[in-house]
Amino acid sequence: MPAIGARHEPASTVDALARARLRAALVPDLLIEARRIVTTVVAGWHGRRKRGVGETFWQFRPYVAGETLARIDWRRSARDDHTYVRDMEWEAAHTVWLWADLTPSMLFKSTHAPVSKEARALVLTLALAELLSRSGERVGYPGLMKPVVSRNGAERLAMLLASSQAAQLPSLPELDSVQRHSDVVLVSDFLDPPEQTIAFLDTIARRGARIHLLEVADPAEEVFPYAGRTEFEDPENGLRLTAGRAENWADAYKTIYQGRREALRDHCRHLDWSYAVNRTDRLASEALVALHGRLTGRPAAVPGYRSMGAA
Numbered sequence: 001m002p003a004i005g006a007r008h009e010p011a012s013t014v015d016a017l018a019r020a021r022l023r024a025a026l027v028p029d030l031l032i033e034a035r036r037i038v039t040t041v042v043a044g045w046h047g048r049r050k051r052g053v054g055e056t057f058w059q060f061r062p063y064v065a066g067e068t069l070a071r072i073d074w075r076r077s078a079r080d081d082h083t084y085v086r087d088m089e090w091e092a093a094h095t096v097w098l099w100a101d102l103t104p105s106m107l108f109k110s111t112h113a114p115v116s117k118e119a120r121a122l123v124l125t126l127a128l129a130e131l132l133s134r135s136g137e138r139v140g141y142p143g144l145m146k147p148v149v150s151r152n153g154a155e156r157l158a159m160l161l162a163s164s165q166a167a168q169l170p171s172l173p174e175l176d177s178v179q180r181h182s183d184v185v186l187v188s189d190f191l192d193p194p195e196q197t198i199a200f201l202d203t204i205a206r207r208g209a210r211i212h213l214l215e216v217a218d219p220a221e222e223v224f225p226y227a228g229r230t231e232f233e234d235p236e237n238g239l240r241l242t243a244g245r246a247e248n249w250a251d252a253y254k255t256i257y258q259g260r261r262e263a264l265r266d267h268c269r270h271l272d273w274s275y276a277v278n279r280t281d282r283l284a285s286e287a288l289v290a291l292h293g294r295l296t297g298r299p300a301a302v303p304g305y306r307s308m309g310a311a
Contacts, residue, residue, distance in 0.1 A: 015104075016167055017167060019102075019104070019107070019167070020164065020166065020167030023102070023118070023122075023161070023162065023166070024162040024163070026119065026122075027122070027158050027159075027161050027162040028158070028162070030119060030122045030123050030126060030158070031126050031154065031155065031158040033123050033284075034123050034124075034126035034127035034129075034130055034154060035126075035127070035130055035154070037123065037127045037284055037285045037288060038127050038130045038131050038134075038288070040285055041285050041288055041289050060073060060076050060084045060085070060086060061084065061085055062082055062083065062084060062085070063077075063082075063083035063084060063085050064085075067085060071085045071086065072084070072085055072086075073085065073086040094137050094138065094181075094182075094183065095137070095138045095139075095140065095147045095179065095181075095182040095183070096128075096132055096137055096138070096139055096140070096147075096182070096183045096184075096185060096295065097140050097141070097142060097147070097173075097175065097178060097182060097183070097184045097185065097209075098125050098128060098129055098139060098140070098141050098157075098185050098187075099125075099141065099142055099173040099184070099185070099186050099187065100118075100121040100122055100124075100125040100161075100187045100188075101118075101121060101186075101187060101188035101189065102118060102121075102166070102169065103171050103236065104235040104236055105117075105189055105191060105235050105236060106118035106121060106188070106189060106216070107235060108189075108218055108221075108235065109218065109280070110218050110219065110220035110221075110225075111220075112218070112219040112220050112223075112225070112281060113218050113219055113220070113279075113280040113281045114280070114281065115280050116280070117189055117216045117217070117218055117280060120216050120278065120280045120284060121187040121188070121216045122161065123284050124187055124214065124216070124278065124284055124287055124288060124291075125141075125157075125185075125187055126154050126157060126158055126161075127154075127284065127288050128185065128288060128291065128292070129153050129154040129157050130153070130154035131288065131292055132153065132295075133149075133150055133151055133152070133153030133154055134151070136149060137149070139153045139157070140177075141157055141160065141161075142173040142174050142175050142177070143165075143169045143170070143173070143174055144157070144160040144161070144165060144166060144169070145157055145160055146177075172200065173186070175203075175204050175207075175209075178204060178207050178209045179207065179208075179209075180207060180208030180209070181208060181209070181210075182207075182209045182210070183209065183210050183211075183212060183295055184204055184209050184210070184211045184212065185212045185214065185291065185295075186211065186212070186213055186214070187214045187216060188213075188214075188215065188216065189215060189216055189217060189221075190213065190215050190260070190264060191260070193260070194259075194260045194263035194264050194267075195263075197264060198263070198264070198267050201213075201267070205271060210272075210273060211268070211271075211273045212273060212274045212275075212291060212294055212295070213264060213268060213273070213274070213275040213276070214276055214277075214278060214287060214291060215261070215264075215275070215276070215277045215278070216277075216278055216279075216280065217277055217278070217279050217280070218279070218280050218281075219279055219280070219281045221257065222254075222257070222279070224246075224249070224250045224253050224254060224257075226243070226246035226247065226249075226250075227245070227246055227247040228245065228246060228247075229242065229243065229244055229245070229246070230242070230243050230246035231243075261277070274291070274294040276290060276291065
């Protein structure tokens with residue numbers, strides 16, 4: 001099941017539009033789920049937003065004797081008997097680019113998982129957008145949303161992901177606008193040959209960005225629970241392969257599957273990037289907490305979340 005790392009032949013227009021309509025119908029519920037997850041993990045976290053020099057309004061607060069009169073907001077003060085100062089937001093936001101793999105392989109969902117890989121990837125992406133927006137960071141999505149500091153960043157991104165524009169995105173993120181010192185979070189199943197994935201990642205690394213890979217995996221992809229006569233179909237190109245006794249393939253499959261992960265993990269560790277796995281039968285919040293820790297420089301040890309990046 002190919003994913004990031006190689007440019008595939010596009011699926012039929014009819015199939016692409018059908019997937020886009022299905023995604024558009026699910027996005028509102030996924031945004032609600034993302035916000036629920038953020039609410040459960042956000043207690044005790046403090047963002048970087050604070051009063052300072054900038055152009056973005058942050059809050060009104062009571063005037064304190066000794067402050068310059070030029071900072072008084074007379075219109076707001078005229079509403080009652082108090083004098084208010086208009087505080088602007090400290091503009092030192094960090095830029096984080098988010099991207100979720102929306103190729104056909106992400107639609108896979110076995111009987112061992114409650115959600116598809118695509119649904120989990122979108123929930124994680126929207127939850128991270130919500131969390132970063134609350135923290136005052138600049139959040140962008142290649143091809144859909146330029147980096148912006150906004151309290152409703154997750155909602156804006158959800159609307160764009162549900163639009164027809166999302167259906168026209170290429171299979172790989174176009175990150176020509178990534179600047180030095182930005183963070184890039186890629187959420188995918190990363191099932192392509194690792195050398196192809198690494199070659200793509202290195203084109204981003206040359207821009208001076210820090211990369212975070214979050215692999216979304218279905219439990220069946222890890223344990224290979226198949227036995228007897230089994231037919232496998234490639235969701236990207238429709239090719240089918242029949243195994244007379246699938247259990248005989250298990251060892252070779254697991255070796256290749258884990259070898260791919262090891263190659264990506266080693267590459268990320270060498271460059272001080274992060275690489276982690278979130279299985280769709282586990283909580284999305286586990287991945288969110290640990291990934292947020294990597295982005296903010298405060299790595300978190302979370303049970304069930306397997307971090308494979310630099311220590």
